[in-house]
Amino acid sequence: MAAHLDLSAPSTTLTREQRVGLYRTIYAARRIDDKEITGKRQNKVYFQINGVGHEAVQAAAAMVFRPGHDWFFFYYRDRALAYGLGYTAKEMFLGSVGAVDDPASGGRQMPSHWGHKGLNIYTTSSPTGSQFLQAVGAVEAVVRAEQSGLTEALGIHSDEVALVTTGDGTCSQGEFWEAISNAVNLKAPVVFLVEDNGYAISTPSEVQYPGGNVAALVQGYEAHGLLILDEVDGCDPIASYEALKAAADHARARKGPALVRAKVIRPYSHSLSDDEQLYKSKAQREAEAQRDPVVTYAARLVAGGDLSEAQLQMLKEEVQVEIDAAWEEADAAPRPEPGSYYRHLYSEEVDPTSSDFDTEHASGDQATGAKTMIDLINATLKHEMARDPRILVFGEDVADASREEILGEVKGKGGVFKATHGLQKQFGAHRVFNSPLAEATIIGRAIGLSARGLKPVVEIQFFDYIWPAMQQLRDELANIRWRSNGAFKSPMVVRVPIAGYLMGGATYHSQCGESTFTHIPGLRVVCPSTALDAAGLLRTAIRCDDPVLFLEPKHLYRQTHNKGNDPGPDFMIPFGKARTVREGSSLSVITYGNTVHRAVQAAREAEKEGISVEILDLRTLNPYDWAAIERTVKKTHRVIVAHEDTLSWGYGSEIAARIADELFFHLDAPVRRVAAKDTWVAYYPALEDEILPQPKDFLEAYRKLISI
Incomplete structure (x- = not known):
């Protein structure tokens, strides 16, 4: 009582x-x-x-x-x-x-x-x-x-x-x-x-x-x-x-x-x-x-x-x-100055787009052999946790085992995709631990922890289930620094497996929706397509002073085409720096995530037909590399913006609109888009293939654009 x-x-x-x-x-x-x-x-x-x-x-x-x-x-x-x-x-x-x-x-x-x-x-x-x-x-x-x-x-x-x-x-x-x-x-x-x-x-x-x-x-x-x-x-x-x-x-x-x-x-x-x-x-x-x-x-x-x-x-x-x-x-008393509204939207002390975070020239340890994206994410977390004792890793099932007394006899879970495997055994249960099955809990507690100077790197198990945390992400995390006029901040990383091409992922394990988050001021949004990029961008995300949504295309976790050597503990890629995946002269493709490799596959076929395709991987979605987009458009004068999410109201619409607005006189043809159908992702593999953009869809788009 x-x-x-x-x-x-x-x-x-x-x-x-x-x-x-x-x-x-x-x-x-x-x-x-x-x-x-x-x-x-x-x-x-x-x-x-x-x-x-x-x-x-x-x-x-x-x-x-x-x-x-x-x-x-x-x-x-x-x-x-x-x-x-x-x-x-x-x-x-x-x-x-x-x-x-x-x-x-x-x-x-x-x-x-x-x-x-x-x-x-x-x-x-x-x-x-x-x-x-x-x-x-x-x-x-x-x-x-x-x-x-x-x-x-x-x-x-x-x-x-x-x-x-x-x-x-x-x-x-x-x-x-x-x-x-x-x-x-x-x-x-x-x-x-x-x-x-x-x-x-x-x-x-x-x-x-x-x-x-x-x-x-x-x-x-x-x-x-x-x-x-x-x-x-x-x-x-x-x-x-x-x-x-x-x-x-x-x-x-x-x-x-x-x-x-x-x-x-x-x-x-x-x-x-x-x-x-x-x-x-x-x-x-x-x-x-x-x-x-x-x-x-x-x-x-x-x-x-x-x-x-x-x-x-x-x-x-x-x-x-x-x-x-x-x-x-x-x-x-004086009122706010005109134009002061951009102050404290992001950190004014740490700029993750600066050259301080550009160590991409660093070479990896060639003796280690090529690693998958999931391997390099795990290695990066271990490097950073060893470097910074403030880092806490938690989420659903991310620990090796919640019952510490059995750690010696079990291999350990370490996340449903093994991204955090071995972290608890190495750094202890006070730094790596499971949360309840409650997404708002993960983000809300992380905000409180980061307010005290700790550095949460949390995991939402699937992007499809991020929505219970939406109030904490949008109304809290992203605007804490801005709404407090810089008095408080909440630097943390939210790792989220995202997207489809899973053969059976279906409606609730294949969602995209990144444009929902790139629309939120104050939130950095990252989406790597290679193992090396994942390592460099995750390290930047952890070391920067802003909240970062780190989107990991789970289809790419264990692919062989995007493997990379472990670049070591100092390798970073700045936000807002795109990567030219392939040089070309006939047209440009601006994309990211799962669709990068599909654009490349189609470009190889198009080359046989005399179509030279340049492919730009944005890597970070907020901020994005407008200078790189501008360069490639001025070079080829024809452009396709591609993403895995639905065509209508997708992330690519903003890029396409800005190109049409600011680079219109450099275009020899309308800006085109390649994206998923405006529906959910189906369970049956043949339907999934039909819904999501495939290499053949890119090839058809290349042919149509070059014919204009």
């Missing part, structure tokens, strides 16, 4: 100064909200969402947890919590007006999307629930760093905890349940604070999940170390303090995570775009007003002798002076 602390007696652990300090935080947060609302009506603030009614439990949390020591993953109502930790009224108003000095985002996000590097308040985003897994990863880093001897180097404290907050509605999200499960499994020192005001905008909690009490639904985890503190009066800061202190002490002692469900109110509407009178009765609203901590806790302080009426009034006036002055300063 969930724990119920005895909160009937007043706290003896808090001083008068602390009790009054709680009220000051509560009242200041309320007045900041009110000031923002006024600013919105004056059209000086463009969006407002409040934390009204949640202030008491948040003020208590700010007194329990340690800014700059613990880590914080908030949601948008946490104004009092942020203020209590040291986030000033001026800093909040800088966010309200979109000023360049807004510590959360420099005017890039809506107000109340908290972020403060100095306080360890991690950048907050709008998607509800995406913060949970990141919080688990952030404190998972404590144990991983300890085991690798990296705590001092990474500035990690052995007794730190993470506080992650949420409203009751967000507990409907699957990532909440994944995070609880992961935190319990890992005994992660994280406190989940559910600020339950009974509504998700207009939808009451009992519609969200059975019974409307999430604490009652997670009780099965208590046997495994989850401390549950339920029915905490979140409008009573003293009761809230006692509950949160117990939760923090439990987590800090490494007994496991804790969940606190605090019953709060929401006497204002969800936001200024909402009207609660449309779905709350007058009686409900009056009942909420009776619990308002701005009124009830003030009366309690006066009745208990902590403040006189005159002292209470003086406190309120002092707060108002602070807030009015903060507003005036923020209102006059």
